[in-house]
Amino acid sequence: MKAEIITIGDEILIGQIVDTNSAWIAARLNEAGFTVVRKLTVGDDRREIADAVEGAMRTADAVIVTGGLGPTKDDITKQTLAGIFGGEMVRDRETYERNGRILAARGIEYNELNREQATVPSSAEVLQNMHGTAPGMWFTRGGKAVVSLPGVPFEMKELMETEVMPRLAAHFRQSKVVHRTAITYGLAESVLAATIAEWEAALPGYLHLAYLPSPSQIRLRLSAYDIEGRREEEEIERRFRVLERLIPDYFIGYGDATVASATADLLRARRATLAVAESCTGGALSASFTAMAGASDYYLGGVVSYSNDVKVGILGVSPDTLRLHGAVSEQTACEMAEGVRRLCGADYALSTTGVAGPTGGTPEKPVGTVWIxxxxxxxxxxxxxVFARLRTQNIERAAAAAANMLRLELLHRQPTE
Amino acid sequence: MKAEIITIGDEILIGQIVDTNSAWIAARLNEAGFTVVRKLTVGDDRREIADAVEGAMRTADAVIVTGGLGPTKDDITKQTLAGIFGGEMVRDRETYERNGRILAARGIEYNELNREQATVPSSAEVLQNMHGTAPGMWFTRGGKAVVSLPGVPFEMKELMETEVMPRLAAHFRQSKVVHRTAITYGLAESVLAATIAEWEAALPGYLHLAYLPSPSQIRLRLSAYDIEGRREEEEIERRFRVLERLIPDYFIGYGDATVASATADLLRARRATLAVAESCTGGALSASFTAMAGASDYYLGGVVSYSNDVKVGILGVSPDTLRLHGAVSEQTACEMAEGVRRLCGADYALSTTGVAGPTGGTPEKPVGTVWIxxxxxxxxxxxxxVFARLRTQNIERAAAAAANMLRLELLHRQPTE
Structure with a gap:
C-alpha cells in the first residue's frame, strides 16, 4: 500500500519552522506496512492544496494531510477538501460542545471565528480531537483514504494513534511489517559498527539493519517486511538479546528508551532515590527525569546552583574550594553532589558544573568543559x-552524560553490595 | 521568482531522519527574494526523481535538489539529471584530483564506487565541493535553473553560500521579499483574531498576515512580496508598533522571542534577580531561563522540591500548610516562592506546584491543575x-505561564515603585 504525506503551511515554505510532523507520520505509516512514496509541502493556497491532494490520490492509496485547520482566515484546508469531496459545511455537534467547554474553561465565549472550528464538510467522517479545537477528518473515494489532521504535533499524534491508524488498518488489508529499535549510548557510530560487525554479518537475509544516529544516542533498527507469522518477530528479539550481551555498557533499551529512562528503571528496581545539583545544565538534568511519569518514585529533588552564593549557601560547597579550584572543577562537582545528597536525604546524587557557552571559556577550561x-x-x-561549542547541545549532552554515569554505577554495583 | 525544493532520500520517507536541510534552504531562498512554492521529498528512484524535477520546472524558476549523491546512490540522481538535460557522463578533473587527495589522507584507494563520484553530466556546470567528495551541479534550460547538491548539511550549506546564491543572483533579476514575525502569548487564537480584527482589516493589501499557533504562543507574521525599496519594511514596523499598543499585555516581542526571553529582558533592564522553586515543572522552568546565553545576569538559582520533605526541609514550607491545604495549593505555592527568594537572596521568585499527570488527579484537583x-x-x-491531560504539555505550559506572571509584574510595576 502506498501513502503520501502533505504538509500545509507558509511557515514551512519560508523556512520558519522545521517540519517534524511528517517524519513522525512517515515512521508510523512504515511501521504499519505502508510505503511512503512522497512527502509534499504546499502553502496556504486553495489551488495548491487542491492540486496536491488530487495529485497524491492518483498514486497513493492513503493520503495524510496536516495543517491548515486553525480558526483564522489563513486556514482554507476545510473548504478546499469540501470542494474535492463534495458535501456542504455542517456543524459537528460533539466538537461544538467540547470546544464550548474548552473555551469556557479559559473564560472565552464563542465568536464567529472559533464557532467555525466545529464546522466540517458533510462528506467527512469527523475524528474527534480531544486535545484541541480543530477536528480531524476522514474522507474516502474509490477505495482510497484522505485524512486531514491539525498541525499541532501532539494533537496530530494523538489523532493518528487513536483514530487514523485503526481506521487505516480496517480500510486496507495490509501486509505486516515488523520494526524494532534498540537504543545505544556512548559509542561513536564507526566504533559501534566495528564492535558489532560480526553480529551484523550473521543476521539472516530477511532482517534489515539501519543505523539512526543522533547527538546523544545511536538507534539500531531491525526490520522484516511482508511477514506472515511470529517467526521474524521472535528472531529479531533473539538477535537483539545477543546484542545486549555484546555491548552491555552501551545498550540502553528499546523503542523510546533514553539514558534517563534506563537510569530511572534501575533506580526503581533498586528502590533507590536520587537528588540532583545543577550548575551548567540549569534544570535540564532534573527535567529529563521529571518529564517521565512516576518520577516521584525515585526523584526527591534538586538544586540549581547557578550562582556561587547558591553553591555555598544552599549546597554547602566550601568557599575555599571555589577560590582554589574554581566553580568548574572536580572538587566543586563532588561537593555539589555530596551537598544535595545530604540535603535531600537521597541514596544517589548527581551534579553538573561546566561552561555551557557561548562565552565564559578559558584556554584551560574551554566552552564545552563539564565536570559531572x-x-x-x-x-x-x-x-x-569536553563537549562542543553550542550551548543547547552542551546542556543536552551534559545531562545525558550525567544520567549515564549513574546508570553505569547502578549497573555494575550489585544491589547486595 | 518562484522556487521549489526537492529532497531525495528513502531515509526521509521512512521517517528515519527529520529533513532540516529544506527549512534552511527555504529560509535562504526567501531572504534572497524567492517565493518557495513547494517542497517535495521523493525516494531514491529514477522515475520519481525525473517526475519531481520535470514537475517542478513547470512552475518554478529555480529548483534546488538535495541528496542522492552518495557513492552508492550517485548513479540514480546524476544519470536522471543527465537524462533530462542531455550530455554524456564525463570525469571532472578538479573533483577527481581533490577526491584522490581526500581518500589518500584517509588511507583509502580509488575503487569503482568512489571513482564514479567525480563523474558528472557534460550538461552540468560543476560546483566544486571543498568539504566532501560529491560535487554540486548547476543546470539551466529556458531561463530556469536546476541545482543538485549533496545532502550532507554542512556541504550543502557551504555550496549554497559560495556557489549557488551568487549564481542565482546573477541569473535572475530578483525582487525582494520581507517577512517579520511578532510573538503573542496568553490569548487563544480566536480571541486574538477578534481582538485585532480592526487592525488586521486596516492592513494595506500588499501586506499578508499569517497566524502561526503553537501550544504556548501564537506568532503573527507580516509579509510583503515583490518589494522595491524600504517602504514596505517600514510599513510593517509601523503596523506592528500599533499592534504592540493594542495588546500590550500579550505582546512578547519579535522573531525568536519567548515568554522566558521577554521576562529575561525585563529582569535585565531592571537589574533584578530571579530564583525559582519548582515542583510539577521539575526543572523545566529553570531550564527555560538557563537555556539562554547570559542567564547568570539575573538567574541566581532554584530548588526542585519534588518531595514534600524537600519543600519543608530546604524551602521552609510549613508542614501545617502541606497538611491543611496540600502540596498543590495557593498557600504552598506562596511559601515555596518566599522560601526560595529568601534562600537565594533574589529580588523575585517564582514557584510551581501542580498535578502534571497522567496520574495523581482528584475531582477537586484534576490532572493539569497548577498553582504558580x-x-x-x-x-x-x-x-x-488548569491545563490539560498530557504531562509534557502541562509542564511546558506551566513553565510559560510562570514566566509570564513575572513578565506582567515587571511590565506593570514601574522601576521607581
Missing amino acids: GLATPHGTRACKS | GLATPHGTRACKS
Missing part, C-alpha cells in the same frame, strides 16, 4: 567531559 | 491554572 559529580552510599567521584 | 506563586519585594501571591 556522582555521590553514592559508597563514595563520591567526578569525571570531566 | 510569585514573591516580589512588594508581596507574594499565587494564581491557579
